[in-house]
């Protein structure tokens with residue numbers, strides 16, 4: 001299978017390359033034959049005639065491949081068909097070489113079409129995802145009232161599965177789930193904002209060039225650690241450590257708790273905060289600092305009163321981006337936060353988050369149109385809307401901030 | 407100002423063999439010069455000759471440039487401003503600077519002017535601060551235009567207004583000296599004329615050193631002119647002498663527009 005794919009690609013490439021060379025040579029020869037200075041009256045450079053021939057033969061061969069597959073020809077027949085059709089395409093393109101033929105226009109049209117197609121793929125995927133979220137959520141809200149979902153204080157979707165049990169109605173009040181998400185997010189931001197900011201200030205204002213060159217990439221490695229590793233670290237190291245610490249002080253904390261998940265998530269988003277803020281602080285023009293120094297301000301006065309004040313909107317934007325990242329984060333909370341939908345503001349209890357619940361709802365045995373699974377779409381939609389709004393606000397702030405210095 | 411007047415006027419700065427180097431590459435090769443206390447001293451010379459570098463010697467702004475070293479001696483009122491015991495931060499409160507491009511902080515007009523007085527604790531209450539801000543804006547000739555919108559952002563003013571704002575900001579800390587590096591280069595002729603009026607007025611109270619590319623401007627506003635060329639001080643004297651009777655052929659060429 002792999003071999004035949006490889007062979008196909010090889011044949012296609014060879015075909016296109018041959019067409020390219022053939023047509024370009026023909027175009028060059030035509031120019032030479034037309035005599036001195038004829039290159040100027042040719043619409044396109046010889047290379048474009050070559051590219052066009054390559055593209056035409058490639059497309060023709062691809063069509064032959066599709067046709068072959070549809071007619072269920074055997075592989076060798078398909079291959080032969082591809083060669084024949086491809087060569088015919090190449091011959092056709094080469095036969096059109098003439099001064100008036102607008103090869104460049106066609107090549108550019110083809111390239112443009114290719115580019116547009118690529119971006120359309122991304123756009124349609126996004127639209128498709130949003131539509132499916134909206135559609136499935138809509139089905140969910142036919143079974144569970146929207147108001148109950150938004151304002152309900154109890155989340156226990158598991159009971160809805162067992163139609164033979166009492167309490168089968170299940171409770172889909174999303175408030176405890178969102179409380180958990182926001183609690184963990186708040187802890188994360190309390191950890192990441194000061195540390196990330198101080199790192200950014202150190203890097204941009206105080207660090208020597210050499211130190212900066214080493215420290216910045218090292219911090220950015222933090223951003224490259226897979227989140228499952230963070231989750232693992234939270235569950236195996238941070239959670240037990242917090243529990244042990246709490247025990248020495250005489251109270252008990254579960255291994256899985258909001259504080260564990262929040263702390264580790266905070267560490268995870270430190271590089272976002274520090275590197276975005278660093279960019280923002282660097283964008284404050286040197287002339288602002290000079291103006292402050294020239295008035296007899298010290299470095300720290302300049303830093304806090306001019307640079308930081310000037311960069312503040314951008315820093316807020318950076319924090320919002322970090323927050324929206326924290327909200328959507330899954331692996332850390334799955335491993336470290338727990339699944340119990342406690343409605344609590346106490347960071348030392350186990351809580352659950354939107355992402356954890358989505359995972360819980362969709363793993364295991366499923367019927368895909370029960371309220372339980374549909375609830376995942378509703379949660380996903382809410383999450384999507386929240387992060388969208390956050391990103392939107394952050395972008396507006398950052399853009400306005402940029403405009404300020406331009 | 408006559409020659410006699412300027413000779414009896416006090417000396418503010420004395421420079422002895424001042425050299426400025428960037429990463430070891432010397433940009434100024436031993437400048438000896440004395441600058442008058444009152445009045446306007448103009449620095450002229452072709453681009454890259456070291457005028458800005460020399461100007462930054464007087465408030466030690468060269469210290470903030472990585473790789474920049476200054477050697478030699480500079481005295482301000484007889485005090486060595488490069489002495490290890492001297493804090494450049496305090497020096498800069500006494501020697502203000504206005505940059506080529508107006509650089510108001512992204513704060514309100516009021517806060518821009520109040521910035522210096524606040525960090526140096528020059529006002530003990532809000533009323534005093536208000537007074538300093540108003541007085542500074544008045545002296546900079548901007549008060550009438552902005553008195554009703556002191557809360558607006560300083561960056562929202564026009565270029566000429568911004569330049570007067572940063573001048574107000576500089577005089578709000580009551581410096582003894584104001585250094586200006588091509589302050590009119592971003593201004594239209596009308597704003598330039600206003601700025602020159604302002605400089606003339608300020609020169610009654612302050613020692614003003616100004617870098618300019620405009621010969622006419624130097625001739626109009628300064629009492630003394632220094633001509634720099636490739637890191638050397640070629641000629642220094644009364645502006646009237648420099649422009650009517652330059653001693654050095656390089657000066658002659660420059661002011662008649664044959665070089666630079």
Ligand SMILES: Nc1ncnc2c1ncn2[C@@H]1O[C@H](COP(=O)(O)OP(=O)(O)OP(=O)(O)O)[C@@H](O)[C@H]1O
Nearest residue numbers: 428429433451452453454455456457458459460471
């Ligand atoms: N920050 C710096 N780093 C390195 N070299 C510098 C720096 N600033 C100035 N120089 C060099 O020092 C020399 C003098 O520069 P300076 O800016 O003082 O000239 P200038 O007379 O003010 O010129 P202009 O009229 O163009 O402003 C130039 O050769 C310049 O390249």
Ligand SMILES: [Mg+2]
Nearest residue numbers: 457458459587
């Ligand atoms: Mg300069």
